[in-house]
Amino acid sequence: MTPHTQAAAAASGPARSGDASAPHNIVELLIDAGDVSRDQLGYARRVQAKLEVPRPILEVLKDLKFISDEQIKAAVRKNPSPMCLGNLLVELGRIREDDLRVALTIQAEQGSGKRLGEILLERRLIDERSLIEVLSLQMGFPYVEPDFTEIDPRLFLKAPAKWYETHRFVPVRMDDGKPLIAFADPMDKAALNAAREVFGPAFTTAIARQGSIDRAIKRAQRTKQRERISPSDEGSIIAMVDGIIQAAVERKASDIHIEPLKEHIRVRFRQDGVLIHYDDFPSPLHGAVTNRLKVMCDVDITEKRRHQGGRFFVDQADSQLDLRASFYVTVHGEKIVLRLLNRQGLLIHIEEVGMSPRMLERFKEDALYLPSGVILITGPTGSGKTTTVYSCINHINDPQTSIITAEEPVEYVIDGISQCSINPRIQLTFEETLRHIVRQDPDVIVIGEIRDNFSAEVAVQAALTGHKVITTFHTEDSIGGLVRLLNMNIEAFLISSTVVSVMAQRLLRKVCSDCAVPYRPTPLDLQRLGYGPADVAQARFQKGQGCAQCQYTGYRGRVGIFELLILNEDIRNAIIDHKTSQEIRRISIDATGLTTLLEDGIVKAASGVTTIEELLRCLPRLQRPRPLPELQRLLEV
Ligand SMILES: [Zn+2]
Incomplete structure (x- = not known):
């Protein structure tokens, strides 16, 4: 199963019904809780009516500082009967009402009990992260991203990695004396039972994206293997260095950064111009890894207090990879950067x-x-x-x-x-x-x-x-x-x-073509470009929602x-x-x-x-751009 269908599978009971007659909507809940007054709501509706670009009423209430995200979350969580997922998504401004209607129609027509979340993802009407965030709110489970978190190795070692992969969960850390466990589908009974077998009856259930769980498991597994390597085990060190270079080549990285931090060594790759975390390894191996690279580029391995530079070649299947190495002395030891130059690199027209x-x-x-x-x-x-x-x-x-x-x-x-x-x-x-x-x-x-x-x-x-x-x-x-x-x-x-x-x-x-979804920029985005909504009326903006092809960045290529x-x-x-x-x-x-x-x-x-x-990250903004139709004419696109 792909990460998408896994995530959608988490949309259980209430999502499946697609029932529009949920007991309440969030605004009513907020009024019942005394967070918003009827007067404030009336005022917000008048403001909403005057907006050029339509915005959900909750967003308007937030803009007016009448309510906060925290109050919204608290109101939804306190509600005794879970709210309908579709309505929540619309109210929170994650999908448009029209899109919900389309998805519900498809659901009714197919009659196969396909979940609403699944349909929304398939049709690219929402990105997985947004969906999981709202599911977490709806079901009351915290949302976590295990791949960005340090996984507690003692918890991880309690079961084999295969077990976690099969049941699509991973233990993250101890939280209030109980293990916090991230599930792709927190309603999956088999997975919950599998977790109970290992961690006992008391744990905190959290929800996470399937891709995030997979990556966390892979990373924790690699760390486990690394811990067994001794710095004097030359064969393993060579294999490890070769593995890093090979992975960088496969991901078309332009640079490899190997940097000693206080606790461990971090390896990052520059891909499409941006540094992306690849791996960590234990600090005791740093000396051996540095020496191996110094031998490869024939520089002085005894010199550890001065910056050095070198170069070496690696034979590839049909070409030769040219690597330039720089050893830079930091307070935690030598930081190594390898620049990859492919001499038979693709020459573009x-x-x-x-x-x-x-x-x-x-x-x-x-x-x-x-x-x-x-x-x-x-x-x-x-x-x-x-x-x-x-x-x-x-x-x-x-x-x-x-x-x-x-x-x-x-x-x-x-x-x-x-x-x-x-x-x-x-x-x-x-x-x-x-x-x-x-x-x-x-x-x-x-x-x-x-x-x-x-x-x-x-x-x-x-x-x-x-x-x-x-x-x-x-x-x-x-x-x-x-x-x-x-x-x-x-x-x-x-x-x-x-x-x-x-x-x-x-x-x-470039936006990843495998996971691109249309999106509408916020008024603030446009303002930062120097535009109003009317200037970009015919634009077709897109955003990547993250998939395996783009390593969940939403971008691929440049x-x-x-x-x-x-x-x-x-x-x-x-x-x-x-x-x-x-x-x-x-x-x-x-x-x-x-x-x-x-x-x-x-x-x-x-x-x-x-x-x-x-655009905002990379381009100089020296003056106000001309309106889009004029630019399209000038560039003939
Ligand atoms: Zn993608």
Whole structure:
């Protein structure tokens, strides 16, 4: 059974009936309890009637500070007869009344006794977490997330892991002298009996998502195995390190963080740009694990008080994995970060990096296909600049063109291109390489990154002598890229006559396509973007509810967000006249049709590719975005 059906299975008796004639609704309960007065309710209904975006009355009462979440929970719990799940979900604003009606109709038509929660999940009308939270309220069991909690090992060891897996529960901790046990379905008699057999009659029942229980069991099991490993058992240590690297490869992680904490060692992976907890292991093994990695990258294993860096390769089935290691001395010991570079990594077509059709067309015609000039790609570390640069090179790579690179390091190897990896250890420096690069008679020069005056000058000089230069820069947005070049002691007229385009970019996490559900942003979300509800009326926002495919994050893969500045006459004049960045930004928007990073992000969120949370987390908000229909027109989506 999938986690979804398990969760829905927890929706027992009252949920199954779908009975709309439940004794009370929450508002009546609150009035009976004296938490809300009739006057307050009347006032809230008048406020509700005036709202542009409809909101449930409970939400309005909360906004007006007449009641709190705690009061709502207490009122539902005190109610002697359990309330109908469907009505609770509507009243709490978790589903719409229309959706409930649809689900109840399906339930009646199928007549197979399928539970309401199950139908809502199947139809993606609710996410599992929301459903479990409301079920916990309805049935009065606390809601826990065992996978985020330290599982008490003494409790866990009382039964074999298989037992927990079969009966879909896991003991979490001692609570008031009694074990607290999390069940996927707290009404499942067999599971309750199984728990009684092991823990006796007295325990506290809690409800949790099936996926959360599974992950907690797996993690506790691994910890149990680790405790038996001795630091001197070389074979087990090697297997453990290999296991971590293998898991990172399988999850397509870009980095592995192994960090000593006070109590234990924590292992996290960076996946889609975000750190995700993978595993813990006991502190006594840290020294052995560190030594193993130091041996692999051939650095001094006796040196434990200084930072060190190294590198090693791991053979994969069809490629070679290149790992860069950094050992950083902390108060709890050495923290290790491994960066995974896949040298035969997937090279993506420029059509697939995520530029809107109109922007891609302009980028090709007005930048990439010009015979000479500097093309700048800017953004912070991890914003996907390198991928974009490689997709550009790959796009213009043909037998008539000589392309040469100076990179630190070469991340993908592309056939037909002369790529050089900078290596300061053997005096193969950036400066030295750039001095030689123009003598190689190239058509296109790729400079990994503009990092100082010297590299900026080389780029500009090469463009002046008729070369096409593609390079990257560390700046917030496209205008920032121009301004920073201007601050590098290069004549304004040289910049204005060589730079042809500046592309700023970010990578945002994509909504998982396996568990996406439509959702409506809150007025506060919209306000933070600078919008009112009317500005995004036709948007189709989506959110991942979390599934096995996305490791319950709701996100899978990433999408590029772009801001393309093509330098035209107006911008060139503005540069020569030393206009401020605000003035250049205004001219870019008015005269070149520039859409900002935030605007490109909004268009992508409005089509359900990413979420508003991701926009707010990653994109600069320098000015109010234009209304969605206008942006869709500008980007032709
Ligand atoms: Zn998913």
